[in-house]
């Protein structure tokens with residue numbers, strides 16, 4: 001087997017691992033590091049359920065080789081926050097019931113992290129466009145957009161105001 005030694009920081013923990021040159025980042029995270037937030041779904045970049053951050057950029061980890069992350073910083077949903085210190089997006093998803101089965105949620109949130117980094121004040125349409133590569137089979141996307149708008153408001157230092165987020169997205173129901 002053709003392997004390579006990589007040094008990669010995952011959720012702020014340095015890792016030195018031997019990986020096959022053909023192993024996808026998603027499989028490295030799930031199988032070698034037991035980080036199962038990145039979901040194994042379509043395998044070909046279509047669903048976004050495997051999204052993680054590599055050097056603060058959202059990527060579909062089924063399309064990235066683990067060997068390509070040598071020297072990089074990877075963040076998975078497990079490294080974004082925890083039950084005692086949720087990221088604003090995690091809290092907003094919970095408060096807006098933006099997860100049903102939850103299969104898409106990690107990818108939605110990590111894509112939204114980069115979206116809000118690039119554009120802290122997105123419109124509803126910009127949120128929708130930013131999440132176009134992430135598929136949800138359950139929610140019809142309305143509550144997801146509401147959650148992202150609420151988190152954006154909180155991250156801008158404004159009162160979250162679920163009512164504001166609901167109003168912003170409500171006209172599209």
Ligand code: FES
Pocket residue numbers: 039040041042043044045046047048049050051060061062063
């Ligand atoms: S599993 Fe990677 S995009 Fe679907």
Ligand code: FES
Pocket residue numbers: 098099100101102103104105135136137138139
């Ligand atoms: S909540 Fe089930 S796929 Fe999105």
